[in-house]
Amino acid sequence: MWLFPRHTGEGVMKIRFTKMHGLGNDFVVLDAISQRFVPNPAQARYLADRHFGVGCDQILVVEKATLPGIDFRYRIFNADGGEVEQCGNGARCFVRYVVDHGLTNKREIKVETRSGIIAPRLEDNGEVTVDMGVPRFAPNEIPFISDSDAAVQPLRLGAHDIDISVVSMGNPHAVQVVSDVNTAPVAVEGAMIESHEYFPQRVNAGFMQVVDRHAIRLRVYERGAGETLACGTGACAAVVAGIRRGLLDSPVRVSMRGGALSIAWNGPGQPVLMTGPATNVFEGEIELPEEL
Numbered sequence: 001m002w003l004f005p006r007h008t009g010e011g012v013m014k015i016r017f018t019k020m021h022g023l024g025n026d027f028v029v030l031d032a033i034s035q036r037f038v039p040n041p042a043q044a045r046y047l048a049d050r051h052f053g054v055g056c057d058q059i060l061v062v063e064k065a066t067l068p069g070i071d072f073r074y075r076i077f078n079a080d081g082g083e084v085e086q087c088g089n090g091a092r093c094f095v096r097y098v099v100d101h102g103l104t105n106k107r108e109i110k111v112e113t114r115s116g117i118i119a120p121r122l123e124d125n126g127e128v129t130v131d132m133g134v135p136r137f138a139p140n141e142i143p144f145i146s147d148s149d150a151a152v153q154p155l156r157l158g159a160h161d162i163d164i165s166v167v168s169m170g171n172p173h174a175v176q177v178v179s180d181v182n183t184a185p186v187a188v189e190g191a192m193i194e195s196h197e198y199f200p201q202r203v204n205a206g207f208m209q210v211v212d213r214h215a216i217r218l219r220v221y222e223r224g225a226g227e228t229l230a231c232g233t234g235a236c237a238a239v240v241a242g243i244r245r246g247l248l249d250s251p252v253r254v255s256m257r258g259g260a261l262s263i264a265w266n267g268p269g270q271p272v273l274m275t276g277p278a279t280n281v282f283e284g285e286i287e288l289p290e291e292l
């Protein structure tokens, strides 16, 4: 059985792309301004496939803005083909992409995403700082089935309860504190939390180890992608959860398997600032069967 249609030479589309990563969370970036292409779910899965396609955790699509005073719109598709609201590591790569490809000469850019406007800035040292917006805790904004927006809430997982903090960074996160990220049951529990019935749009599951009041270690089982080497919105959500729980003080260094981010948050009603690198890997062209 073929997992994907064979390439017959007929009905084939060629798509230009750039492969990038933010701390090992990797992306296929598409310029949908010059080549007018936005992947459908099957095409997104094909591009993301690490055996048949290019391979990535998410696909980022760069488009013209639709709102006045905004520079670009960018869209995010998980490896499972689903379109999502926000991506922290993606936001940093997006900025490097539009600057490096000469699509803008600004270093501070306003970008439309599915969950609102974000404001990334390319720093002199090549890192990118992103104003990721104000975190939300109301259950209907996650969405999470609960009548409480308490900083810690129980969640039934199989035969036991875990304590989670739910945070929306535009996209949904459930963060738990663990004693050691290396031994945390990320694959098994992460998958159970991701598709828990109390999260009707599924959720990203974070496992945070507090090192001291300004440092954590973090692993994230991402909705629609599985465990990634780093998750920008996951880092923001974990720091916000840790500060709300009285465990952390801003700024916090978040160490993940792919590297570290700096996250700052001054409390409720304030935006979260994320700073970290964005890396170009290579440029390429891939043939996409039209029947996908």
Ligand SMILES: N[C@@H](CCC[C@H](N)C(=O)O)C(=O)O
Pocket (backbone or CB within 6 Å): 025, 057, 058, 078, 084, 085, 086, 087, 088, 089, 090, 171, 172, 204, 222, 223, 224, 225, 228, 230, 231, 232, 233, 234
């Ligand atoms: N890797 C991202 C988050 C991508 C989206 C996420 N999987 C979701 O479904 O919400 C990041 O760096 O934030």
